[in-house]
Amino acid sequence: MTATAIVTGAASGIGLGTSRDLLGRGWTVHGLDLTEAALAKAAAGLADENFHTHACDIRSAEAVAATMADIGRAAGRVNALVACAGVLKLGKLADMSVEDYDMVFDVNTRGLWLSAREALPHLRAAAGAGELARIVFLSSVSALRPKIESGAYSASKAAVSQLTRILAVEVAGEGILVNAIAPGTVDTPMVNDQGGPNETGAWRPSGPSPVGRIAQPDDIARVVRFLLSEESAYITGTTIPVDGGTQAAFVPPR
Ligand SMILES: NC(=O)c1ccc[n+]([C@@H]2O[C@H](COP(=O)([O-])OP(=O)(O)OC[C@H]3O[C@@H](n4cnc5c(N)ncnc54)[C@H](O)[C@@H]3O)[C@@H](O)[C@H]2O)c1
Numbered sequence: 001m002t003a004t005a006i007v008t009g010a011a012s013g014i015g016l017g018t019s020r021d022l023l024g025r026g027w028t029v030h031g032l033d034l035t036e037a038a039l040a041k042a043a044a045g046l047a048d049e050n051f052h053t054h055a056c057d058i059r060s061a062e063a064v065a066a067t068m069a070d071i072g073r074a075a076g077r078v079n080a081l082v083a084c085a086g087v088l089k090l091g092k093l094a095d096m097s098v099e100d101y102d103m104v105f106d107v108n109t110r111g112l113w114l115s116a117r118e119a120l121p122h123l124r125a126a127a128g129a130g131e132l133a134r135i136v137f138l139s140s141v142s143a144l145r146p147k148i149e150s151g152a153y154s155a156s157k158a159a160v161s162q163l164t165r166i167l168a169v170e171v172a173g174e175g176i177l178v179n180a181i182a183p184g185t186v187d188t189p190m191v192n193d194q195g196g197p198n199e200t201g202a203w204r205p206s207g208p209s210p211v212g213r214i215a216q217p218d219d220i221a222r223v224v225r226f227l228l229s230e231e232s233a234y235i236t237g238t239t240i241p242v243d244g245g246t247q248a249a250f251v252p253p254r
Contacts, residue, residue: 002050003132004028004075005228006068008058008115009085011038013188014138016045017217018082018224023048025225030071030078032056032085032115058085058111068118078122079132080228083112086138088190090203093151101152108156112137113163116178120171127175136227137164138220139180139239145247149203157182161239168237177236179227184243186215209244210251 005022009015010031019029019042028050033039039053052074056067071078087107089100116135127133139160146154161180168178185191185206194205208214223242226232241247 002026002028003079004030004071004077005080005082006030006032006071006078006115006119007082007084008032008056008112009083009138010053011035011042013084013190014183014186014217014220015082015084016042018084018221019051020046021218021221021225022228023050027080028052028075030054030075032058032067058115059106061114064111064114064118068115068122072122072125075122077125077129077131078119079126080134080136081116081119081123082136082138082224082228083115084138085111085115086190088150088153088194090149090153090194090201091151092149092201096152104152104156105159108153109159109163112160116163116167120176123176124174132228132230133174133176134228135167135176135178136224137178137180139164139182141182141184141241141243141247143182143239144241147203147206149201164239165237172236177227177232179232179235179237180239181220181223181227182239182241182243182247183215183220184209184241184246186217186220188217206246209246210248211244213244215242215244 007019010019011033030052032054036055054067056063123133140157142154143157143161164180
């Protein structure tokens, strides 16, 4: 039997790159995203019969529970949850709308927690059978070194890192490992759709990291791969920066 992963936000960016990487290594992937149309486009590009799609808005507790139950019935047990679904809304905290603030927390923090809560019974089944059982959350470098005009987003990602630490210890005795990745800027629609300098403010993408380039989704997928391998068997409760050194030291402007 092949290993099975659930990837949220699988239709785009890091979730899509992670799905491609796992499929290439023989995993079965259940990809969740907002719409059938986006998932169908992703599935066409992946062209792999082991990619199964589920339209699911992770803001809905009922939808997440029903989707995870469906996957549990189909797969028997689940070896990994990679929680990539997320949204970025920018704006000064003084001006941000309640709708935007709630959206950011509903997806990035509450939806991520719901995904983990509903996947856990199926991860427990894998751990109980002596198989790999792992959770990887997508936090952000903004949890570690926030940027102006991303207050709600940065706070939501700091919350993801705290959830990572606490859930990791709560399930450590069950053979389930929980870690987060904190990417710097990654070349995905989330960042690219923001355009250049925010017309209404000062937020802008960080640009090339100290290693001289912007990350590609595969830079993150490779670390997911490590966290879903035996090589990381003694790592849990951590947030691993994958940012080319962006948050390591301040670079003063010229
Ligand atoms: N791109 C970056 O620079 C960067 C940096 C740090 C962290 N991250 C994090 O990595 C993760 C993936 O980001 P990405 O860059 O691939 O973004 P993306 O926008 O390319 O992909 C995110 C996916 O999540 C889906 N999604 C959004 N809301 C959803 C919901 N309610 N239910 C289900 N799916 C939903 C979107 O439809 C989209 O397909 C996010 O959590 C993001 O915060 C990204």
